[in-house]
Amino acid sequence: MQVTETKNEGLERAYTITVTAKELDDKVGEKLVEAQPEVELKGFRKGKVPMALLKKQFGQRLLGEAMQESVDAAMAKHFEDSGDRPAFQPKVEMTNQDWKEGDDVVVDMSYEALPEVPDADFSKIKLEKMVVKPEESAVDDALKNLAESAQNFTDRDAKEKSQDGDQVVIDFLGKVDGEAFEGGAAEDYPLVLGSNSFIPGFEEQLVGKKAGEEVEVKVSFPGEYGAAHLAGKDAVFECKVKAVKAPAAAEIDDELAKKYGSESLDALKEQIRERLAAEYNGAARAVMKRKLLDELDELVSFELPPTLVDAEAKQIAHQLWHEENPDVQGHDHPEIETTDEHKKLAERRVRLGLLLAELGRKQEITVNDQELTQAIMNQARQYPGQERQFFEFAQQNAEFRQQIQAPIFEDKVVDYIFELAKVEEKEVTKEELEKAVEELEQE
Structure with a gap:
């Protein structure tokens, strides 16, 4: 041979x-x-x-x-x-x-061939980490939002009419062709108007009613209604409005805290502070990571594989084209030409990708099974009711697992460089951090 x-x-x-x-x-x-x-x-x-x-x-x-x-x-x-x-x-x-x-x-x-990536002295890199301490006003705002989400309902004045968003307490009896049907009756039923929890047209007919009124609600069951014997049928519901209640935010107290799984209001406040601190820290890390990548782009230079750059430039051009043409869902469109700007951005991405990949290889940085599984489970939660199918798909699709693994690996390499670089903390306001994040998204 x-x-x-x-x-x-x-x-x-x-x-x-x-x-x-x-x-x-x-x-x-x-x-x-x-x-x-x-x-x-x-x-x-x-x-x-x-x-x-x-x-x-x-x-x-x-x-x-x-x-x-x-x-x-x-x-x-x-x-x-x-x-x-x-x-x-x-x-x-x-x-x-x-x-x-x-x-x-x-x-x-x-x-x-992949190029030889030169070693770099990361200790020369100087970075600034923005630190935001959660303000009590931010904690109070979060509590108000939680209270509104856990809203209660209080009785309206007897003369006030129901409005969209109110809760009406009703007795009702439903009939089709003059005959009551199974499951069509209830007493003291609390119905929030506008919640669309009843069949179409039902709730709208209870808007503008007062406590004590009796109303005939006339509706038609949808053709695809679950109960076949009612599908497509006209029905009349005899309703008695027993109470009309306006929405009101829950009291900010220990009872509210218990609704959200905390033992007390103080414990809930501490959880909110921790969550806000984690959000601020995540945003600050994103800003610092971008600064690091900018530094690395200037610090290291080496020859790039032309095919990799061309493929990345085409992908960038394709992605930007679809962002500018959101109505086009598929890929049945004219060929998209790459520009010098696309190629410049592609060269940066390829250079940084190769640098981080090589550093991770040399330092034996890996993504373990537990980290990958956790990431898959986090993404699966975005599909309520289909978590199992999503997880099974990920387990059977190596390319998809690689897509999930890649950003985890990159972040672990970035963390490694953070440890070597000179990082100084700078306390800033929430507004200053938000501005830095906005500038990041505009680049």
């Missing part, structure tokens, strides 16, 4: 791999010897089939396997000996298309 270099320009590499006919024949022979003890053919005992007959029977099929295995082995040895790591899957083509048994196999292999 022979590997001959035919191109070595920049990061571009090309080689010719030659596997001789004798090497192929020897490999087929090895496979036949390995299989012989288990082969059983008519007229021969198991393991006693002559080698010549085995070769005639199975040699052609094994020849294809031998060719593939020989080329794969030559490629693997080349990458091991050269230390090259291809940016993409190498392109492999058989040059002698008129090949026949007894000929050597000649294959051309080409690829772009």
Whole structure:
């Protein structure tokens, strides 16, 4: 087997791999010897089939396997000996298309090698971490929001009419064709007007009513209603409005805290402070990470694989085009041309991606199974009722798991650099942090 270099320009590499006919024949022979003890053919005992007959029977099929295995082995040895790591899957083509048994196999292999990423002194990097202490006013605002979410209802004046958003307490009896039907009656039922918890048209007819009024609510059950005997039928509900209640925020006290799983109001306040601190810290980290990436982009320079840059530029152009044309959901659109601006941004992303990947490799930074599983579960919660299906999909799809794993890996490498860099904390206001985040999103 022979590997001959035919191109070595920049990061571009090309080689010719030659596997001789004798090497192929020897490999087929090895496979036949390995299989012989288990082969059983008519007229021969198991393991006693002559080698010549085995070769005639199975040699052609094994020849294809031998060719593939020989080329794969030559490629693997080349990458091991050269230390090259291809940016993409190498392109492999058989040059002698008129090949026949007894000929050597000649294959051309080409690829772009990943560049050598130079070491950098991260201790020279100076970063500023914005620190925001949760203000009591922010805690109070959060408490008010929780109180509104856990709203109570208080009785309106007897003369006041119900409004959208009010709660009416009603007795009702539903009839179809003059006959009451099962499940169509209730007493002291609390119904929030505008909640759309009843069939369409029901709640609207109870707006503008006062406590003590009796109302006939006329509706039609939807055609796709769950109960087949009611689907599409007209119905009349005899309703008595027993109370009309206006929404009111819950009291900010220990009872409110218990509704949200805290033992007391003080404990709830402390949880809010911790949550706000975590939010501020996350925002400050995002700002500091962008500053770090800017520093790294200036600090390190090396040759980039053109194919990687072109692919990234096309992806950026495609993403921006869809952001500018949100009505186009699919990809049935004209080809999108990349610009110099797209290429410049692509070069930055590829450079930083290769730098962080190489640093993570050298420092043996990895994402463990527990971290990956936790990240998948966090994303699964965004699909209520379908968490199990999402989790199973992620477990069966390696490419999707890689998409989830990539940002975790990047953040762990960034944290490693943070530890080496000179980081100074600066106490700022919430407004100053929000401004920094806005500027970040505008870049």
